[in-house]
C-alpha cells in the first residue's frame with residue numbers, strides 16, 4: 043500500500059457547483075479516500091488558509107482550483123496553492139476560461155461598484171460609501187476585505203497550471219475518469235497524462251452528438267430556444283437554434299443535447315481555436331441561408347437577419363470572455379473637440 | 381503633444397477582384413492616404429473573424445474587408461458568407477465597445493481602381509475622426525497591468 047497522497051480543493055470566484063460536482067462522486071469517494079487525504083477543502087473541512095501557509099512547498103500532491111480569478115484573495119489563494127501543490131488543476135469552466143464570472147468583463151470595476159452601492163433602486167447611500175479593504179473596529183480589531191480586480195482572469199493567466207478541465211461543472215463521468223487517472227498514478231499503473239487540457243476530446247461536440255444532421259446544415263432564421271419546442275431528434279442548428287456544438291470540444295457526452303437543450307459551450311473551444319466566440323460566429327454565419335436573390339439583397343436585410351441573434355457577446359462568450367482575443371469591453375473616447 | 385493622429389488601418393483584399401482593383405489603383409497613380417496595409421486573401425470569406433479581432437487586439441484602429449461584388453465571387457458564394465459574418469461581427473464589436481464604423485465591408489471589382497482609392501481614403505478619414513482605438517491602450521497597458529498585479533500578489 044503506497045503512502046497516501048494529499049489533495050486539496052481550492053475556491054476562487056466560484057459558485058461552488060464545482061465543489062458539489064466532486065461530492066457527486068458519492069460512493070466513488072471511498073475509493074479516493076483509500077489513497078488520498080483531503081488536506082484543504084473549505085466546503086467540507088475546517089482547515090484554514092494559515093494551515094496551508096504553514097505547509098512545506100510542494101506538500102500537496104494535487105490541488106483542484108475552481109472558480110475564476112477576480113480579486114486579491116483569489117490571487118493569493120491561486121499563488122499559495124501553486125506553491126504548495128505539485129500538480130495544480132484548473133477545474134471547471136471558470137478556472138479554465140473565466141466562465142460565467144468572466145462575463146463581468148463586459149463592464150468595469152467602477153461601474154460594478156457604482157451599480158451595487160449607488161444606482162440600484164433600493165439603495166440609499168448619500169455619502170457614496172464604498173467597501174474599504176481595511177477597517178479597524180473601535181475595539182482595535184483589524185478587518186480585511188479582498189480588493190476587486192479591474193478584470194476577471196482564468197487561473198492560468200495568473201499562475202502556471204498543469205492541467206485544465208473544462209465544463210460547468212465537470213460531469214460525474216469526467217470525475218470518475220479523473221479519479222482513475224489519480225488512482226493509476228498513485229498505484230504506479232500509469233504515468234500522468236501530458237500537461238494541458240484533459241478529460242476532453244480533440245474533436246468537436248457535433249462529432250459525438252447523437253442527433254440526426256443533414257449533409258449540409260442551413261439556417262433560415264435564428265430562433266430563441268425559449269420560444270419554440272425543439273424537435274428532440276433533429277440537429278438544433280438545423281432548427282434555427284444556436285447550438286455551440288461546431289465550435290466546442292467534445293467530452294461531456296453531449297449532456298445538454300440529450301435533455302433537449304442546445305450546447306452553450308461550457309467545454310470551451312477545441313485546440314485549434316484561439317477565440318471560442320469568433321469561431322462560433324464564423325461557423326454560424328456560414329450556414330445562414332443564402333437566398334436565390336442574394337445579388338439583389340440590400341445590406342439592411344442582412345443586418346435584420348443577424349440581428350435575430352440576441353446579445354451576441356453574451357451568447358458567443360458565455361464561458362470564455364476572459365480567454366477571448368479582446369478579453370474585455372472598452373469604451374470609445376468622446377470625439378475630440380477642435 | 382499635438383502630433384497628428386495617424387490611424388493604423390488594415391485592409392483585407394480578395395485575390396480575384398479587390399486586390400486587382402488595388403493594383404490597378406497603384407498603376408493608375410491614384411492618390412491614396414498611406415496609413416494602411418493590405419493583406420491579400422484568396423477570397424473575402426477566408427478572412428477569419430479571429431484575424432479581425434487579433435488586428436484590433438494588436439492596436440489596429442480600423443479594419444476594412446474588400447471582396448467581389450455579389451454575384452462575382454470567384455468561389456460563387458464566398459462573399460455571401462462574408463457579408464453575414466461581417467454584419468454579425470460588427471454588432472459583436474459594438475458590444476465590445478468599439479464603434480462599428482471601425483469595421484468596414486466594401487465590394488470592389490478588378491476594374492474599380494477609383495472605388496478602391498476613394499473607399500480607402502474615406503475609411504481612413506472616418507477612422508481618423510474617431511481617434512485611436514480604445515484597444516490600443518489596453519494593448520500597450522497589458523504588460524503594465526500584469527506587472528502591477530504580480531506586485532500585488
Ligand code: SF4
Pocket residue numbers: 055056057058059060108109133134135136137141142209210211212
Ligand atoms: S464552472 Fe460552473 S459549476 Fe464550476 S464554479 Fe464555475 S459556474 Fe460554478
Ligand code: SF4
Pocket residue numbers: 247248249251252253255276277278279280285286287288299305
Ligand atoms: S450543432 Fe448541436 S445539435 Fe447539431 S450536431 Fe452539433 S451538437 Fe448536435
Ligand code: SF4
Pocket residue numbers: 209210247286290291294295296297298299304305306307308309310
Ligand atoms: S452540451 Fe455543451 S453546454 Fe452542455 S455540458 Fe456539453 S459542452 Fe457544456
Ligand code: FES
Pocket residue numbers: 394395396397398422423424425446447448452453454455458459
Ligand atoms: S473571391 Fe472575391 S469575394 Fe470571393
